[in-house]
Amino acid sequence: MxxxxxxxxxxxxxxxLATLMGAATAFAAETTATAAVDWRVSAAKAxxxxxxxxxxxxxxGYAQAKIGSAGAGxxxxxxxxxxxxxxxxxxxxxxxxxxxxxxxxxxG
Amino acid sequence: MSExxxxxxxxxxxxxxxxxxARARGMRSRLFTRAFLDDLMEAQDVKRVIQMLQDTEYSVDxxxxxxxxxxxxxxxxxxxxxxxxxxxxxxxxxNDQAGLxxxxxxxxxxxxxxxxxxxxKHMELSPDEIAVSLMPLASFKEVDLNVLTREPDxxxxxxxxxxxxxEYAAPLRDAVxxxxxxxxxxxxxxxxxxxxxxxxANRLRGRGQNYQVARRVLGAQTDSTNLLTVFRLLxxxxxDIDPSRFFLSGGLDIxxxxxxxxxxxxxxxxxxxxxxxxxxxxxxxEVVLTYIEEGSISVFERALEEFVTRRAFAAGRGxxxxxxxxxxxxxxxxxxxxxxxxxxxxxxxxMPVERMRKELIVV
Numbered sequence: 001m002x003x004x005x006x007x008x009x010x011x012x013x014x015x016x017l018a019t020l021m022g023a024a025t026a027f028a029a030e031t032t033a034t035a036a037v038d039w040r041v042s043a044a045k046a047x048x049x050x051x052x053x054x055x056x057x058x059x060x061g062y063a064q065a066k067i068g069s070a071g072a073g074x075x076x077x078x079x080x081x082x083x084x085x086x087x088x089x090x091x092x093x094x095x096x097x098x099x100x101x102x103x104x105x106x107x108g
Numbered sequence: 109m110s111e112x113x114x115x116x117x118x119x120x121x122x123x124x125x126x127x128x129x130a131r132a133r134g135m136r137s138r139l140f141t142r143a144f145l146d147d148l149m150e151a152q153d154v155k156r157v158i159q160m161l162q163d164t165e166y167s168v169d170x171x172x173x174x175x176x177x178x179x180x181x182x183x184x185x186x187x188x189x190x191x192x193x194x195x196x197x198x199x200x201x202x203n204d205q206a207g208l209x210x211x212x213x214x215x216x217x218x219x220x221x222x223x224x225x226x227x228x229k230h231m232e233l234s235p236d237e238i239a240v241s242l243m244p245l246a247s248f249k250e251v252d253l254n255v256l257t258r259e260p261d262x263x264x265x266x267x268x269x270x271x272x273x274x275e276y277a278a279p280l281r282d283a284v285x286x287x288x289x290x291x292x293x294x295x296x297x298x299x300x301x302x303x304x305x306x307x308x309a310n311r312l313r314g315r316g317q318n319y320q321v322a323r324r325v326l327g328a329q330t331d332s333t334n335l336l337t338v339f340r341l342l343x344x345x346x347x348d349i350d351p352s353r354f355f356l357s358g359g360l361d362i363x364x365x366x367x368x369x370x371x372x373x374x375x376x377x378x379x380x381x382x383x384x385x386x387x388x389x390x391x392x393x394e395v396v397l398t399y400i401e402e403g404s405i406s407v408f409e410r411a412l413e414e415f416v417t418r419r420a421f422a423a424g425r426g427x428x429x430x431x432x433x434x435x436x437x438x439x440x441x442x443x444x445x446x447x448x449x450x451x452x453x454x455x456x457x458x459m460p461v462e463r464m465r466k467e468l469i470v471v
Contacts, residue, residue, distance in 0.1 A: 070126035073201075077134025 056099020279303035327360030332412035
């Protein structure tokens with residue numbers, strides 16, 4: 001069953017990070033408009049990009065760990081479904097890709 | 109030995125049900141369908157049944173047993189071996205929590221084995237005659253049970269259990285004096301039942317959904333044992349005995365007061381009327397006509413066993429990452445093996461297909 005406390009923590013964490021990244025992006029955009037070269041802008045961008053990449057990688061890793069253990073169990077009993085297991089195992093990679101794209105967009 | 113098994117699982121870390129549930133689901137997909145059982149019932153003889161089963165996952169056990177002859181006895185032994193192997197495999201790949209919950213629920217097979225050995229020793233049966241009925245599905249291994257069957261008498265069986273440090277030795281030792289005095293086995297059996305009901309309920313006292321699912325199955329098991337006792341007391345017309353001494357605690361819907369009230373009733377109709385408000389009312393009422401026809405308590409015993417099996421199946425339909433999947437699978441496997449044994453026995457004695465179909469438990 002889904003643990004309510006864990007879900008609340010995850011939602012809160014995600015919201016916090018989204019806010020942080022949004023703020024950093026907005027701040028970056030505003031300061032670019034003024035064309036002032038401020039080291040704080042670069043730092044905020046780097047931090048936001050780093051967060052986008054690392055959090056998405058952690059999430060993908062968590063998902064792959066869960067899918068991997070269940071997939072190993074399935075393969076032990078039904079080796080004929082190996083293609084499905086590999087496909088499912090690869091799916092969470094999309095999360096990292098999205099994080100990577102976000103990071104590039106933030107820095108871009 | 110049960111304590112050893114439990115501590116073994118307690119050392120294994122993790123509560124990840126992803127791996128073990130995926131394996132159990134994979135194994136469940138290989139359980140026989142109704143159509144296959146129908147084909148099996150149409151088989152001409154035992155040899156044809158062997159041929160059909162050799163194309164399934166029972167082939168390893170069938171091949172190992174048919175060297176003793178292609179008989180009903182060989183298939184029965186093969187089915188038993190397959191079930192034992194499957195149960196041990198499931199417990200082997202379960203995580204620590206599932207291992208604890210499953211071995212606790214399967215403790216009923218420990219009781220079954222101990223009662224069989226004690227009854228066998230009481231009746232002075234040979235070790236081989238006793239061994240045929242044993243099912244090493246829980247904490248006792250086959251070799252342990254074989255040692256127990258070779259003991260000379262009931263007292264020696266209990267002493268051996270005590271030497272091994274098996275938890276069931278204590279309740280048996282408490283009751284053995286009374287048994288020796290009266291030669292009444294019910295003292296030993298009741299003592300075992302009571303001990304298991306209390307110790308299993310204590311082990312399943314943990315928090316969380318998985319413990320709750322296991323408690324529900326155990327509670328249904330305990331209730332059905334209590335109800336069966338009520339029917340036996342009614343049949344034996346033992347109104348002069350205090351029924352509460354037969355009551356097992358830990359049930360879900362039958363408490364001690366209700367048990368005593370049921371046992372004090374004069375006939376089965378009254379009992380069923382009283383049970384209407386409980387989940388046991390409907391399944392028992394469905395078989396009351398058969399009971400009237402046959403006059404045997406085994407009709408109710410079967411209905412209650414079916415109820416517990418359905419309760420275990422229901423556990424398997426809950427949380428996909430919980431212990432219910434494993435419980436549901438083990439009970440489904442047990443159900444399949446029981447049905448196969450009914451079919452094989454039916455074919456070997458030339459039972460009509462319709463009769464066999466009627467005899468099958470839950471399909």
